[in-house]
Amino acid sequence: MATLATVLRKPAAETARPLPGIGSGWIGTAVLVVAVAAVLGPFAWILTASFKYQIAIYSGEWPFAPTLSNYAEVLFGRRSDFSGNVVNSLIVASVSTALVLIVGSLAAYSLQRFRWPAWVSATFLGWTLIFHMIPVMTLIGPWYVAFRELGLYDTRFALILTHVTINLPMTVWLMRAFFREVPREIEEAAVVDGCRPFQAFYKVTLPLVVPGLIAAGILAFIFSWNEFPVALSLTSRELATVPVAIARFAQQYEIQHSQMAAASIIATVPALILMALGQRFIVRGLTLGAVK
């Protein structure tokens, strides 16, 4: 996710000047329009499906009479656990995000500021990289075994621990990049003024990397909210998260297609909100990082 982080940290609107010599105006514009339509089209189709009665989806009639009944049924229906799933997802995602920010920024700061022997930081960072690239499915088996042994199977605590672990590599790498931009002199001045090491970190450096914390927090929240295989394997019906609930929709014998569409739309809402709020912070993160 380090690459995703660099992509996200690019300012959204920069040079208006087109590169010379490639794609004369209208070809490029046409391609751009087609690409945007290809990405948005499926979302638009599902969005309309979520406002249709099941029968209108089957008949494909157009125009159709819009209805909110799918959302009402999914969120408040007597046979639906979905609102409980949303609560579970919110709890797991918020707590694991808070924890990963604490653990991750402490580790990133430590590796960046203190003179650890080279092998310590190399081993730590190397292992985070390798772990990030291994399919998480390979570790779910041993997690399942260990959590059952400890009596933690099917608890939010276990799910939160695994989500913190999964998001830790991204957080450490991103926060390290932000800490690197804070000049050492600022802290040294604080220490001269009588700050202890932890105070210098907490009161001086941390406020300077708030944009980084927001960017990392948004990504961690979204990944935790989206995470599927671990939640599927380590929780039962009671503690299922939103993705698990959507998968259950798709596996019912008679699929409620319109409700499945509504649930999928609801599942994408947090990502949209956070992204809408976040892009600004991620852009500001770049400019604020340049404290001289």
Place this chain on the structure above:
Amino acid sequence: MDLLNRHFRHWSLIPAVALFVLLTLYPVANLFRMSVSTIAFSEGREVWTFTPLANLALLRADEVIAPAVLNTVIFVVVAVALEILLGLALAILVAGVARGKGLVRTVMILPILVPPVAIGSMWKLLYNYDFGIFNQALTALGLPPVNWLGSTSLALWSVIAVDVWHWVPFVFLILFAAVEALPVEVLEAARVDGATRWQLVRRVMLPLLKPAIVVALVFRTILAFKVFDEVYLLTSGGPGTSTELVTLHLYKVFFEQNQLGYGALLSLALIAAIVAFLLVGARAMCAARA
């Protein structure tokens, strides 16, 4: 508070290290122990038996693993190749446009942030035989509907198409950032020297973009190996074994067949394969930089 300060240097790294040791290193070590054991549950307790050869026998008797490996290789190679090609073409063509770049970035971030499970369920609806948008379009054109996910010859390609839709934007964003960072003077100079548009792309831009392309390639390959959510939603590996992938099979071994020992053996093999690929990939990246 004084304690916090005194040993800050040491304890600041401890939570992260502890988490990694307990939740990644220990489980990997445990995989070795599991892979030579049979684990059963009786009355809520785990019963481990040391059966070093039983899991190897299970591997030999496993008829799904070969198609799963083959499908995974096809999936990774075809999907990643298409994503790089389309993403690159898109990045180069869109770079010539003066307006709308901010919009395109926002839109392209969307598929990356939406839950993969929601993308799976979306495309399950789009591919639906009776009322999905593709079959609606075919019927409107007077053509017979196609069983996108239910036919053994087509299902894998339908799944690959979803992955391409999902990840072309990611490749595009990486390569678009690289295209934007290209030195304008060099491109201008080439054009003044009379390079055609194709020569400009082929001889000037592609060599300059090579490092970014390799980065996108390595990242996408690793992520493609990890694919699980969408395919679980779309086909769960079916029909038959036509879309069975290694990760899906691993899930089934662990949690549907309850073969924890054999699953551990497969996990170890998969980790070994990934690490081997990483070493090769790292070498390729270094070569591209040089």
